[in-house]
Amino acid sequence: MTEERRGVAPIRPVDRRPLYEQVSDRLREFIDVNQLQPGDRLMTERDLAKALSVGRSSIREAITALRARGEVEVRHGDGIYLVRRPEDVIPSLAAELVATHLDHPAIWETRQALETQCARLAALRATPDDLAELESALEEMEREIAAGEPGLAGDRRFHRGVATASHNPILIGLLESMRQALDRTSATSLTRSGQPGASLADHRGIAEAIRAGEPAAAADAMLAHLVSTTDSLVQEGQVKEPHVAGGRT
Structure with missing residues (x-):
């Protein structure tokens, strides 16, 4: 039956x-x-x-x-x-975009802008606890990679740690509203051959600049890291370019 x-x-x-x-x-x-x-x-x-x-x-x-x-x-x-x-957390237009257009390049471009500023502020404001969390995230990612994994948990923890170290609740809230999209682009990037080790090296450079209290260097390192990963996804066609009437933008 x-x-x-x-x-x-x-x-x-x-x-x-x-x-x-x-x-x-x-x-x-x-x-x-x-x-x-x-x-x-x-x-x-x-x-x-x-x-x-x-x-x-x-x-x-x-x-x-x-x-x-x-x-x-x-x-x-x-x-x-x-x-x-x-319910008091500031709503974001990005949340609506993320919900329906996970592969929109505007999301990755926004991530580059927000996380670059987070890294700059983190270099100015990071507390000893913030720095310890970044180091723990790097260690977790290193362990994952050594075990043959892409390092997703450590990667997510590191980027969250940089945002938290900015101590700017609006930037933090905007990034969290995009969490689903951020996790997706990280997963797409880190499952490519050779990328986990490259990303870990980038993360170490970002953390070093934050620890040294060098805002410009931290921002430059974060932007270079995100551009090298997310822009290549667009170029490889893994992220869909937006379409408008009359053709592509």
Whole structure:
């Protein structure tokens, strides 16, 4: 007897989003349901991991994502505090574009502009914690590459770390609104032969300039890195050029 004849509901497809994104959604629901306000303290990392039945590494990545969006801040030795409610995050026109045109070159061009400025500001504003996070991201990416992987987690963590180190909530919010597209272009780039090692070397140069407090060098290094990866995707036809009446722009 088939499922249809028995009236059995079909099995729901597996949620393919990264676990940290699902954890982030649950944290936002927790904030909303409990009507938490800016300045309120969230549960500890350990309590969150227990409540959600996930590992603490997933909690840390989710908190990093929320921190990058300017929604929470981590006060070491004190706890996790709400900075602003999720609905207060500035909406972005990029979010609508990303939702329907993941392969639009304008997204990559915008990424180049935003992340270059983030790197410049990071060189001026990065705290010791920010610098430690960048170093940890580089180490994670190096381990992934050594294991024969493209280094996606370390790459994502590094770029997020640079944005967070800018301490500009608007830039951070804009980049997070484009997260789906950013992850896609990184995945497309890093799965090409030789690219993981090249990107890791670029990241080290960016981190070195930020650590040295050299804003112009940090911005130049970030722009050169993004241009060398995203522009080549457009040239190879892996990103679709926009079409307008009368031909291509």
